[in-house]
Amino acid sequence: MxxxxxxxxxxxxxxxxxxxxxxxxxxxxxxxxxxxxxxxxxxxxxxxxxxxxxxxxxxxxxxxxxxxxxxxxxxxxxxxxxxxxxxxxxxxxxxxxxxxxAQKSQAWKVKPWETEAAKALPAPERGKIIFNSVGCVSCHAKDGYGGYPNNNVAGGLVNSLSKVTEGYSKSELHEKIKGGAVPIPNDSKLPPPMLQMPKWGDQLSAKEIDDVVEYLFSLKPAGSAAPSKDDF
Ligand code: HEC
Ligand code: HEC
CATH class of the missing domain: 1.10.760.10 (Cytochrome c-like domain)
Structure with missing residues (x-):
């Protein structure tokens, strides 16, 4: 050559x-x-x-x-x-x-929920974009229905969010998301659960958390709708 x-x-x-x-x-x-x-x-x-x-x-x-x-x-x-x-x-x-x-959101130039179109949306719809973009969906699954595996927790899955409206007021839900949570191990002799609820107050503003709360409140728990005449 x-x-x-x-x-x-x-x-x-x-x-x-x-x-x-x-x-x-x-x-x-x-x-x-x-x-x-x-x-x-x-x-x-x-x-x-x-x-x-x-x-x-x-x-x-x-x-x-x-x-x-x-x-x-x-x-x-x-x-x-x-x-x-x-x-x-x-x-x-x-x-x-x-x-x-090393990816801690420094790569976002325009956050998907801060585009002009997203800013004009009602809060629950903007909250859904935040839920999917920041990765709530990666642990709680689509529309918060749970189903993603976690180790050493009762039931073996990350909590479902589809019924949070029953257990939380809007301000309690805001505080929960802001502060995060470490799940209690099912068996204290086994390694602790690897997926923990992050402390979102370190990542999201109060307004962003409020939008997510509005989104979660817009998810009706299955079977909770008031019966209508078509149900009989
Ligand atoms: C064919 C599409 C596809 C390709 C290619 C792919 N992934 Fe994935 N990845 C997925 C899907 C879908 C999920 C969601 C997991 C699920 O639904 O179980 C995922 C999940 C992940 C997660 C977890 C995300 C989270 O938020 O928890 C990481 C990390 C990841 N992928 C990294 C990678 C890396 C690194 C590569 C390249 C080596 C890669 N993926 C290639 C489809 C893909
Ligand atoms: C890395 C996985 C992970 C991500 C990402 C995540 N969570 Fe969680 N979340 C958890 C785990 C695990 C729990 C259960 C904590 C416990 O056992 O106390 C939880 C609990 C919760 C709860 C309380 C549910 C209940 O039944 O009391 C809410 C509300 C919640 N998450 C909302 C969110 C929102 C909103 C986001 C995105 C901004 C998010 N989570 C992102 C893992 C995650």
């Missing part, structure tokens, strides 16, 4: 793509997140596709230990998940965990 071809090719590649700082695990993790196609299903900031959960503030809501265990084998945590197992090398997984744990 012509001895100039290889160096010329390398130069061309270097000129096209900015090289990440390969000494930095977060930079390597970002490169792999894009290179492995995670962006086909996940958004971070305004990049990617939101077929799966938005990961912009993943590092705020999920611990590194949980992210690591999820990436090792998504089906071991949730047998029903559609997230593929990438059979990642340990070193690649460690870099992805470093990158994802």
């Amino acid at each position: 012509n001895r100039w071809i290889l160096p010329a090719l390398l130069l061309a590649v270097a000129a096209c793509s900015p090289q990440p700082d390969l000494a930095d695990p977060i930079a390597r993790g970002e490169r792999d997140f894009n290179g492995l196609g995670c962006v086909k299903c996940h958004m971070i900031g305004d990049k990617g596709h939101n077929w799966g959960p938005d990961l912009t503030n993943l590092g705020f809501r999920k611990s590194s230990a949980w992210i690591d265990q999820w990436l090792k084998d998504p089906h071991a945590w949730n047998p029903k998940t559609v997230m593929p197992n990438f059979n990642l090398k340990d070193s690649t997984r460690a870099d992805l965990v470093a990158y994802l744990s």
Whole structure:
């Protein structure tokens, strides 16, 4: 081979793509997140596709230990998940965990609930956008119906929110979301539950929490609607 071809090719590649700082695990993790196609299903900031959960503030809501265990084998945590197992090398997984744990919403340029269109919506609809974007949905599932696995909790699932209107006033619900909660282990001899209710007061404003409260209050618990004449 012509001895100039290889160096010329390398130069061309270097000129096209900015090289990440390969000494930095977060930079390597970002490169792999894009290179492995995670962006086909996940958004971070305004990049990617939101077929799966938005990961912009993943590092705020999920611990590194949980992210690591999820990436090792998504089906071991949730047998029903559609997230593929990438059979990642340990070193690649460690870099992805470093990158994802560093995502604490700094990537949001315009928050999806702060666009002009969203600002004009009624509070419950804006609250739904917040619920889905900041990742309440990743633990409490669509419309808060629960169903996501957690370890060492009674019933094995994260709490359903579909009946919070029965147990909470709006201000109590606001305080609960603001302050977070650590679930009580079902068995004190086993490792504590990995999914905890984050302290959202550190991430969301009082107004944003109020919008989420309005959304949760708009979810009617199944079977709670007053019977109408068509029911008989
Ligand atoms: C084919 C689409 C798809 C691809 C590709 C994909 N994921 Fe996922 N991912 C999902 C879905 C869907 C979920 C939601 C899990 C569920 O519903 O059980 C998810 C969940 C996650 C979660 C948990 C999110 C949360 O909020 O709890 C993380 C972290 C994650 N994926 C990281 C990755 C990484 C890293 C890659 C690339 C190596 C990747 N995903 C590739 C579909 C995908
Ligand atoms: C990392 C997972 C996770 C995320 C993300 C999360 N939660 Fe939770 N949440 C939990 C767990 C676990 C509990 C149960 C805590 C306990 O046992 O006291 C809980 C409890 C709650 C409760 C009390 C339910 C009850 O039955 O008393 C409310 C309300 C709630 N979450 C709302 C939210 C909202 C709103 C968001 C988003 C702004 C959110 N959660 C995001 C894990 C999560």
